[in-house]
Amino acid sequence: MRVFTRRARRHAVRLPDHARDVLPRRRSTRAVISAALLAVAMVLPACGAGDTPTDAAAAAHRLxxxxxxxxxxxxxxxIAGLDPIGTGTNWLFDWGVAENLLQVAEDGTVQPWLARDVSRDGDTRWVVTLRDGVTFQNGAPVDAPAVAAALTRQIARSSAAQVYLDPATTATVEGGKVVLTTxxxxxxxxxxxxxxxxxxxxxxxxxMAAAGGxxxxxxxAGAYSGPYEITEWSPDNLVLAPYPRHWEGPPPLRGVTVRVVPDEQARLAGVRSGEADMAFYPSTSAQLELQGDSDTHVLSSPEALQSLLVEMNAKAGIFTDVAVRKAFAAAIDYEAVAADVGNGQFExxxxxxxxxxxxxVADQVHDLDAAQRLLDDAGWRTGPxxxxxxxxxKLVVRFVTQAQGPExxxxxIAIQDQVAKAGFALRIDNxxxxxxVKKDPTAWESSVALSGSLSGTADPVQPYLVRWTTGGSSNAQGVANAEIDDIGRxxxxxxDPGRRDQLLERAQRILVAEQAYVVAGTFKYFTVVTGPEWADYxxxxxxxxxTSRTGA
Known part of the structure; x- marks a missing residue:
């Protein structure tokens, strides 16, 4: 795993160049209002005028x-379920309930977590040395037999685990250590x-077995080892209590509640009223909406790692023609998507x-002339x-978006206006x-969603395998390319990291430049709206x- 390039992330919104030439593009009402407000150099500070970040942190801690x-x-x-052999339990990682043997730190390096060390012994053996004295929340030890049992159950029964590890992989105990053999x-x-x-x-x-799914x-049941344990659960509500014997020390919060509120305005209203401390997944217009509101703060991650992938359906319809796919990719103005829509949340x-x-590889290029030539050569003529x-x-694109991801x-909407200049008609299905929707190949031509080219822990290989190899679990597009499959293998x-990078570089040339199966519409900073007491989050x-230190 490589290290991210770190940089300070403040909430100054990017100013348009001369107001983007007085808004030359036809855009939605929201986009026009956003650009007009950006022209006055709006900034949402995380602290009051004259306060330093240290002052803000101290004030938030006192609150x-x-x-x-x-x-x-x-x-x-x-929160779909609590047994990791199912789906949706990634949230238990997010909310401080579940822990892994290793973790990806904020700088992108792989570091120990429940494991004190993981070492490769030859090409097919991995030796795991565990931390001493760690227990599950029910008091049972997190020792080698317990860890080997969890790994064995996941390898055998979790489709997510089998993306990473062949079902023939074994987890055994040798001298107090866990040995993974592939x-x-x-x-x-x-x-x-x-x-x-x-x-x-x-x-x-x-x-977990006693729960029977x-x-x-x-x-x-205290089945996990994280700093917070589950006391209440439904798919719409998770209530957590601190686990005082956590191996990193007692966590500072007295409790955590994660409530599912689908409507974004209701989430923001909850923070404004004080009913909620944080609202996750704000839209790109939230910064402008909250301008001047001293009771809210819009905070973002230092790195924009989440891509919004624009995928094209290679199974049926207009995008079975590679020339049409290339034209669509060239018609998108990637700089404008970030500048006109992102309000500082996009890269x-x-x-x-x-x-x-x-x-x-930087191979996504906006070139309207090239898009028009490709369509001309493919026999697509402009109608009245x-x-x-x-x-x-007609060159109509049924474009699927994700209601739970308002961005x-x-x-x-931005892409709709851009590709229209090349002669595409985008019909948006939110x-x-x-x-x-995408399970039916006759129901869509393209889509954009909060799906990524990197996993949530910044791994490029797992998304590659599930999205673009033949038969991959998330390959709704129907990408079937022998070289892409071979690179996956x-x-x-x-x-060797250098050789891995070369393989990924070649794959990008195929996926984007040569075949135009997929492009990244934009990259997104992870953004959270908080109340004043969490301005230093x-x-x-x-x-x-x-984590075990959140709120300290």
Missing amino acids: RESGDGTLTIYNSYK PRPNAMVPAALAARDNSLQIYDVAA DSAKIVG AATGLYPQNMPFA DGIRQKDGR TNDVA AEDSAE QLRGEF TVSNVRRHI
């Missing part, structure tokens, strides 16, 4: 000390042990990966309404469940929203 010591978060995504060389083991998803979280297998019975995409990644046609068919709709077993690059 928390004077409160009830709890943290309430309004979130937009359901059937063939597997360079993904460190990423697997650090992943935030529900692949290889460590838990008490006996407690019933999440309600996992509540109160312009020049390729599939953030440019501070060593393997990133400006929409291109061929053989009686996806904002990006779609779906409650975009993944469900090589990435699994490549231990540090937003995580890698989704560790609550």
Whole structure:
């Protein structure tokens, strides 16, 4: 794992160049208002005028000390279940319940967590040395037999774990240590042990087995080892209590509540009223909406690591033609998407990966002339309404966005105006469940969602395998490319970082420049709206929203 390039992240919003030439592009009402407000150099500070960051941190700490010591978060995504062999338990990593053997730190380095050390012994053996004295929340020891049992259960029964590890991988105990043995060389083991998803979280297998897959019975079982344990759960509400015997020391908060509030305005209103301390997943217009509101603060992660991928359906419809895919990709103005829509929350995409990644290739180029030439050569002619046609068919793109991610709709509106100049007609479908829509290849042509080219812990290989290899679990596009598949096989077993980077670079050339299966619409900073008592909250690059030190 490589180190991110660190930089200070403040909430000064990017000023448009001469107000973007007096708004030359036709945009949505929201975008026009946003650009007009940006022209007055709006800044949302995290502290009052004249305060230093240290002053703000001290003031926020005093406010928390004077409160009830709890943290309430309004979130937009359901907490699907509590057993890691299912789906949706990545939130237990986010909210400080579950822990892994390794973690990706904020600077991008893989570091110890429950494991004191993980070492490779040859090409197929990994030796895990555990921390001493760690216990699950029910008091059972987090020792080698317990860890081996959790790994074995996940490898056998979790589809997420099997993306990383062949089901023939074994976890055994040797001399008080855990030994992972893979059937063939597997360079993904460190990423697997650090992943935030529900692949290889460590838990008490006996407690989980006793629950028999019933999440309600996992509540109160103390099956995890994190600083906060589950006392109440439903898909819409998670209530946590501190685990005082946590190996890093007693956590400082008296309790944590994560409530699912789908409506963004209701989430923001909760922070304004004091009912919630934080609102997650604000839209890109939230900064402008909250301008001048002293009771709220808009905070972002230092790095913009989450890509909003624009995927094209290669199974059916207009995008089965590579020339049409290339034209669509060239018609998107990536700089304008970030500048006109992001309000400081977006970083312009020049390729599939953030440019501070060593393997990133800058091959996403806005070129309207090239887009028009490609369509001309492919026989698409401009009709009287400006929409291109061929053989009686119009160049219409049914473009699926994600209702739970309001920024996806904002990006779609910007792209809609841009690709119209090349002759595409974008029809936006803001779906409650975009993944469900995309199961029918005849129901869509393209989509944008909060899906990423990097995992939540900044690993490029796992998303590559599930999104772009033939039969991948998230490959709704129907990408089926022999060289992409071969690169995926090589990435699994490549231990040399330089060679891995070369493989990823070649893959990007195919995915973006040669075949135009997918592009990154933009990169997003993870953003949180907080009340005044949390003005010093540090937003995580890698989704560790609550740790044993949050609130200290």
